[in-house]
Amino acid sequence: MRRFDTILGPLVVLALLIGFAFVGDNYFLRLATFMLMYAVLALSWNFIGGMAGYPSFATAAFFGLGAYCGAILQKAGVPMFLSWAAAGLFTGVFAMLLGRAILHLKGHYFAIASLIVAEALREVVNTWTELTGGGMGLNLPVLQMDVTDQARFFFFAMLVVAASTFVLSAVVIRGKLGFGLSCIKQNEDAANILGVDATRYKVFAFVLSAVFVGPAGAIYAGWVNYIEPADAFDVLLSVKPIVMVILGGAGTLYGPVVGAFAFLILEEVVWRNVLTFHSGLLGLLIVLLVLFMPQGLIRVTARRLFRRTAAP
């Protein structure tokens, strides 16, 4: 049972996804690629927000940074895979420096500080026209592939990043780092006194929340062929992963994945039917989640299934 839980389950999902890539049409491939991208963002945010309890709004900053890093390098002639990896490295180092600067802040103060970063970066990108194209945006080299092959290619690229993020999450959650982050989340002073190097652990979690988002941004840039500041640094890229993680179950391994999947379906249905009410509905969803389901889908269904009584 436990083996199924930890290894077989994810492998079955992986096999289904790979098989799906060869039968799904372009529309479904596009949806599935978005789903994987959302899973990367949600799993990443889970490191800092779900496990350590620090409400980061920096995901958009990491995503935009990765997108521009990848795009600029590729335009400069760096091979695509190398530019994606470089996007990860660059975002990771950026997160480390940023984390050291703002992770001593708590609660709202940390949230606001992290939120400002994406805004500041967007301004930088807007003004630094020679390098970034400014508000005009940046075109990426087009791949010499037919449309379906291209869709499949970016689907697999996103799948590799999502699977890596998932595997690292699994390792972290079961290990010493995850234990320490959980202590920090529940009581940072007590954690310190029991020997947890909270500063180092938080910076680690923050870097983890960035290193996969960077490549996801770079892959996204290649996928859509064109990026602009308003798109790459969109504040919704920070908000959505938070909603997904809370929806699925914060601090859990499967929660962010389930949340990303549920969110995408919800978004797709809403986007098709009530286009104009999109952000209104997102707001409503957040309120409902916080009020009625703070534990997330994972725990709610688990409780139903096993009829476990809730702890007081």
Place this chain on the structure above:
Amino acid sequence: MSALLELKGVSRSFGGVTAVHEVTTSVRQGEIVGLIGPNGAGKTTLVNLVTGVHRIDAGEIVFDGRRISGLKPHRISHLGVARTFQVVQPFPDMTVADNVAAGALFAGGGASVAAARDAAYEHLEFVGLGELADTLASALTLPDRKRLELAKSLAIKPKLLLLDEVNAGLNSREIDDALELIQAIADRGVTIILIEHVIKVVLNLSRRLLVLHHGELIADGPPDQVVKDPHVVEAYLGARFAARMRGEPA
């Protein structure tokens, strides 16, 4: 015996308030020292200074022959200084066992999460919480939470344990149990600083009392002497208690 903990002219103020003022004293290996003082005397601040939660403004703190003032809390706990919090600080959503395992894993030299959990069960048996190991910490009663604080502290394998009013809020039966437990911890060779409001509690265990008042150390000695010290009587015990002490045969 050599000094395990030495405070040399330690001071700390918050804004205009001097919480601890030029405190100099030392605690020997194996002692149980009582630290008393009225509300706001600076007892908790002193604990925070020793454990690195607050920085000292002046002076020096030496533990086990090593200067610890200026180190971060997690470094100090690795060296073997444990404390309990005046207001208990459990990890509420973790099991009782995992609360203790955290101490064993991070400062107690635990090799892995699994090994730390094994160690946790031993400490829980020792403090009498073995049966509650798998319940959530948030579900414990106050006396049990205090025991949990003790088990967590023990898990870091301390040489020095600072107990900040572990008996506050307990009834006299529960206090007796707690004192028995503290004595058992001392018997393991752990040096203890017992911070209390209620002087009676300290008298049972300590052969030496420190008295803080307005951040200053105003007395240091055997309980029977300290209790008669005119400064202490005036500053802390008050006239009523002093009269009662005089009425009782020594």
